[in-house]
Amino acid sequence: MRHSMVLALAIFSAVSAGCGSSVPQTSVPTGYKNGQPAVPTPEDAIAKLETPEDRATYLRQLGSDSSFEPQKHVAMLENCAKESNEEVATAAKELLERK
Numbered sequence: 001m002r003h004s005m006v007l008a009l010a011i012f013s014a015v016s017a018g019c020g021s022s023v024p025q026t027s028v029p030t031g032y033k034n035g036q037p038a039v040p041t042p043e044d045a046i047a048k049l050e051t052p053e054d055r056a057t058y059l060r061q062l063g064s065d066s067s068f069e070p071q072k073h074v075a076m077l078e079n080c081a082k083e084s085n086e087e088v089a090t091a092a093k094e095l096l097e098r099k
Helices: 002-018 042-048 052-064 074-081 086-098
Strands: none
Touching: 042 052, 042 074, 052 086, 074 086
């Protein structure tokens, strides 16, 4: 009886040690911050757009976004205002006027 108790205790201890309570450390996936998807800056977002039409549409969307602060993105807007595409340039100039 005593041998079986010691054996049971040894098995229980081994299982308990193997099933530690440590939480595995996981790395945050790229593009996430604090468990939430990171929102790209307007500069990053517009740089990824390929066509002038897409850039113009994006700038118009920024114009209707109440949280967009043009004064924080003057350099990007000035670059867009110099584009040869009239739609992009006009949309950027309108945002620059809002600052």
